[in-house]
Amino acid sequence: MSLSLDEIYSDEYYILDTNGELYYPEEYEFKDEYFKSLVEQEVFKKEVKRGVAPHIRIMKKLKIAEYEPYTDSGHLTYLPKGALIMDLLAQRSLQVAMDYGAMPVKSSILYDLEIPAIKEHAGLFGQRMYKVTPEKRSFVLRYAACFGQFSLLKRHHLSYKDLPLKIVEIADSYRYEQRGEVTGLARLRRFFMPDMHVLIKDLEEAKDEFFKLYKLIFDEAQKYGWTYYSLYNLDPDFLRSQWNYIISLVRFEDKPVLIHTVKPNKYYWRINIEFNYIDSQMKPLETATIQIDVGNSRRFDITYVDRDGNRNYPVIIHTAIHGSLERFLYEFLEEAHKLSLKGKKPMLPIWLSPTQIRLIPVTKEHIDRSVETAKRINSYGLRCDVDDRELTVSKRVREAEKEWVPYIIVVGDEELEKGVYKVRVRDGDTVKLDLEGIIKMVLDEVSEMPKLPLYYPIKVSDRPEIV
Secondary structure, three states, X not given: OOEOHHHOOOOOEEEEOOOOOEEOHHHOOOOOHHHHHHHHHHOOOOOOOOOOOHHHHHHHHOOOEEEOOOOOOOOEEEOHHHHHHHHHHHHHHHHHHHHOOOEEOOOOOEEEOOOHHHHHHHHHHHHHOOEXXXXXXXXXXXXXXXXXXXXXXXXXXXXXXXXXXXEEEEEEEEOOOOHHHOEOOOEOOEEEEEEEEEEEOOHHHHHHHHHHHHHHHXXXXXXXXXXXXXXXXXXXHHHHHOHHHHHHHHHHHOOOEEEEEOOOOOOOEEEEEEEEEEOOOOOEEEEEEEEEEOOHHHHOOOOEEOOOOOEEOOEEEEEEOOOOHHHHHHHHHHHHXXXXXXXXXXXXXXXXXXXXXXXXXXXXXXXXXXXXXXXXXXXXXXXEEXXXXXXXXXXXXXXXXXXXXXXXXXXXXXXXXXXXXXXXXXXXXXXXXXXXXXHHHHHHHHOOOOOOOOOOOOEHHHOOOOO
């Protein structure tokens, strides 16, 4: 039986469906196993040990990243392919934020805990802080971009004409996660957060902006083929006073959400939504986030001047449209594993594949022409390399398959003479195309996504073998 708003209390969990009906989780009839897995983990704390996560195996197999032994646990070193992938993800996050109207900034990673606003805000994170104590002073390494961006906003004179004001930063962030919780790309002590803040005049305008960002987060997920399951953290007063607005969010999402009510005024936000990706082991992981903050503009003394010349405290929207870059990558690797579970070849999207096209010359006589061809392809912003090693053609084709190269082309006399190539397409059939056709095919696949050059020599034989 559904509940009324009068039956809502603090520090409880509820499920809200698209009809506006509220239920206790233990009384809800689940129709979606993914949503059920979120509720079981969040509410009933059901943790099922399933062995090594697939994304960790893939991360090692593709030589994307490895654990850094010379520092604290939960820190990764990215090999050339991984560095390329991470930079592409960073560019995509900035691209989306800038298309939305955000201005990139860069701020410090270290903040003085004796500053009252910093100390009060940092107190919410307790033992998860990395502390540094030079010269008997106490500093904290940032766990998001808030401190630096709030300090920047406080120092500048803002007018109502400047709002909404949007700034974004790829913030290297530090959280002292428990040692047993640190795992792969899912939970780290050092990670990169594309953190955006939007200053809005008041709550009503913030609700409109919040909805636009909410939709943008789902639109982005849809581009990559995955679905988020939402956890709404909010206080009961906000839920009651903004009931119709909350329902509109749920109906846009078109599936039930999990609600967690918190104690009124305990946090600086009124609503904080965590978007959870469900991986191939049916484990939920928070990725994208968005919240309406009504407390930090006062805490950090951020103001704007209204039409009448009065100073007011803006509402601040916090959002990470893609979550951390590490969890963004985690989603792509887990999606690739899901393909293998369906009997398909695992792969990354073309725009994210370190090598997009590999040319395999049949003999030594074909190497120079293959390199010339690869350079021409790369002049279009694509990534083509040449496997010139003294191995059989079939062996080099298998190696390219192991690296998940999406397009493989064997180059011999016939191909160079006729200018037509047989292209092995990883997720499809072999096609015959001339060079212009190949370039157009890959550019169409990459579309508006970021482009970066190879981060390693064009000839495979020139690369050090990283074992």
